[in-house]
Amino acid sequence: MIDCSDPELLAEFWCSVLGYRILDRDETGVAIRGATVSPDILFIRVPERKATKNRIHFDVCATDGDQQVELARLLALGARRSSIVASGSWVVLEDPEGNEFCLMSKRIAPEPEPFHEV
Numbered sequence: 879m880i881d882c883s884d885p886e887l888l889a890e891f892w893c894s895v896l897g898y899r900i901l902d903r904d905e906t907g908v909a910i911r912g913a914t915v916s917p918d919i920l921f922i923r924v925p926e927r928k929a930t931k932n933r934i935h936f937d938v939c940a941t942d943g944d945q946q947v948e949l950a951r952l953l954a955l956g957a958r959r960s961s962i963v964a965s966g967s968w969v970v971l972e973d974p975e976g977n978e979f980c981l982m983s984k985r986i987a988p989e990p991e992p993f994h995e996v
Contacts, residue, residue, distance in 0.1 A: 879920045880921065880922070881922055881926075882924065882975050882976050883923065883975060884893065884975065885907040885908040886903075886908055888908075888921045888973060888974065888977075889903075889908035891957075891974055893910050895952060896912060896938075897988075899911060899912075906922055906923060907922040907923055909921075909923075912942060912950045926937065928975060928977065932977055935979045936979040937947075937979070938952070938979055938980065938982065939984050939986040940985050941982075941986055941988040942988070946970060948969075948981060949969055957979075961969060962978060965983070966978040968981060968982045968983060977984075
């Protein structure tokens with residue numbers, strides 16, 4: 879579960895990043911899902927804005943290209959570079975609401991098909 883100001887915006891962003899789809903939505907938030915064995919992610923609307931560094935974050939790995947290709951894709955989707963400087967082979971980014979995540983240099987295989995069966 880991720881607190882946010884705009885659940886629709888973050889759900890669309892993270893669906894694009896992860897290849898997930900919107901599973902459910904109501905007035906409190908939006909749920910997204912990838913493969914049936916993947917965890918669902920729920921974006922819940924809260925009144926307060928993000929104030930400090932996240933205590934938990936996602937590590938994202940490229941599947942179709944190297945880290946630089948994936949970085950360009952994520953920036954085009956609306957991610958931005960964080961003011962947090964990485965101390966390794968990863969790049970620290972932020973989603974549209976400022977939640978930090980890392981783009982790792984490691985490349986992984988894409989999820990097997992069919993990825994979105996319910």
